Amino acid sequence: MPEPLIELNAVNKWFGSLHVLRDVNLTVDRGEVVVVIGPSGSGKSTLCRAVNRLETIDSGTIVFDGKPLPEEGRALARLRSEVGMVFQSFNLFAHLTILDNVTLGPIKVRGESKQAARERAMALLDRVGIGNQALKHPAQLSGGQQQRAAIARALAMQPKAMLFDEPTSALDPEMVGEVLDVMTSLAADGMTMIVVTHEMGFARHAARRVVFMADGELVEQASPAEFFGNPRSERARDFLSKVLQH
Amino acid sequence: MPIQPFVDGFLVTLQLCVLAAIGALVLGALIAALRVSPIAPLRAVGTAYVTVFRNIPLTVVIFFAAFGLPELGMTHADFLKIPVLSEILTQLKMDVPFFRFAVIALVTYTAAFVCEAFRAGINAVSPGQAEAARSLGLTFTQNLRFVVFPQAWKYAIVPLGSVIIAMLKNSALAGALGGVSGDLFGTVDTLISSSTVESAATTLEAFIGVSIGYLIMTVPLGLFLDRVEKKRAMAR
Known part of the structure; x- marks a missing residue:
């Protein structure tokens, strides 16, 4: 059994009265590529950003490489240096x-x-x-x-892991491919990755596991073939029918 | 009318303001760093500083520095005998307590405004920049030094210039209140008291001369800022 690199246990977060993460449990093994999909506002970006504490959480625990996330300070800076982050707006x-x-x-x-x-x-x-x-x-x-x-x-x-927060959402369509190619080759090299995206093609061919989120909840997770072929939850079926019909 | 008193006064004011500007920029940058710090008590210290010094009259600050500090047993401003600074002041023949008090007053007062100009610059830098720096593992100070400040000063330079121009003019208050003897504004007093018969004309002339002296310092600074602004508009 491989040791998990990233573990989220019963994570909750509120933005004011908005409950953006509801009891989220997620484990990512070393070398695993997990793609997080779901409608806008489902909490998937917040989940991604919580892993290197760009977002703080209100309850629950996040463990990276066997250690709980440190509070602000040097220890946190060290942890962040071990987790690569790619933003929607590049932020170069x-x-x-x-x-x-x-x-x-x-x-x-x-x-x-x-x-x-x-x-x-x-x-x-x-x-x-x-x-x-x-x-x-x-x-x-x-x-x-x-x-x-x-x-x-x-x-x-x-880094030991890479987080991608909608890396292609701000790109012109003809440039999406070149970025996804780089990510696919990274995945093939065994990088541990959490990818928040709307690119269903990437999820299908590069993900080991697809995680579907809606309304702050982690609704279901499965292999891409299983998820796209036979989604179990009503919300996932509804979401897929909307994004895949065109 | 003799020109020499104007030149002397001009030089004293220039020296006073160059030192005070450097001090205010450094102190203001530090306070701005406090105000954007992730540590709440540090933020509170920065905010308190700005609240106090932005909201009391400069006259009070100058009087406090010139007459309050000596009462605290700092007559000779011994606490300011910083090795390098002392040498510079001796070189400038300015190693007199009142000059130091005037510098202290101008620095502490102006730093509050410098801080706010810097902070406006920091806020103009997109938050994604600091976020990317944090995600690489840069500490708060590294983040400010290598990512945020190098971008913030471009937004801050024009407001900072206005603050320094205001400081230059404020320095006259230090002269008028006896904080500094012999600065540009003090020249008026020197000339008028030494004149004998045609004092009416001399007063007018003295004020015009002093005004020209200030304009020689402030107008080029303003023109320089206009150029910076135009250049930045083109780069955009």
Whole structure:
């Protein structure tokens, strides 16, 4: 039995009177790719962001790599350095070149030499296909290129897991593919991933497990084949009929 | 009419304001950092500082520095005998307590406004930037230093410039209240008291001369800010 990397136990969160996470239990094994889908406002982004404590939770526990999430402070910063995060709006540092975006973490957080950080950054940028953009600023790149740079930035920290919060939702349709390709190859390399997305194709072919959320509840989880072929809950059937009929 | 008193006064005011501006920018940045800190007590300290110094008159701050601090046993501003600073002041022939008190008063008062200008700049940086920095494992200070401040100052520079221009003008108050002897505004007093017969004309001339002295400092600063603003508008 593989040891789980991420464990959420009875997690609850409220935004004021809005109950956005209701008793969520989720376990992600090492090397597993879990895709979280569900209607807007179902709490899936909040769930994703709670794993590295960008959102705090009101009750329950989240355990990463055998240790409960620390409170604010250095311990939390260390944990975050081990969890890569990719945002819907890329959030590349606007004042830095792509290369400096990728090397900032390794140099300042890990204390790596500039030389070593730069070499690995270049290798990563080549891997995501934008090595030739390294000296440009984020605003000079297309959305797809920016998101691939953001993935390289997260990978430069050599994280134990990667969180993707709707990584393709802000992209023009023709750029979605290039980002999903990078994510698929990461998944194939055995990276532990939690992916919040509306890309049903990606969920079908890259996920080990699909998690369906609605109204803050984790409604069902199953293998992609099972989930898409034979959803058990009414809400999942309803959701799928809406997103798949076109 | 002699020009030398104006030049002397101009130089004193310039020195006073350069030192006070540096001090206010540093202190203001620190207080801004406190005000955006994730630790609630630090935020409270920052907020309290701004609330106090933004809301009491500068006149009171200057009087307090010049007459209140000596009463606390700081007549010679011994607590300000910082090695490098003392040397600079001696070099400037400005190593007199009142000059230091004027600097203290201007720095503490202006820092509150500097803080608010910085904070407006910080708030103008999209929250996603700080979030991305946090998710990489940068600590709060690293986040401010490497990600937020380098972007915030571009939004803050024009309001900061206005704060510094206001400070330059406020420095006249320190002269008028005896906080500094011999600054630009003090020149009026020097000239008028030394004049004998044609004092009416001298008063007018002295005030015009002093005004020109202030304009020489403030107008170029304003023009510089206009240029920065235009440049930024183009870069956008």
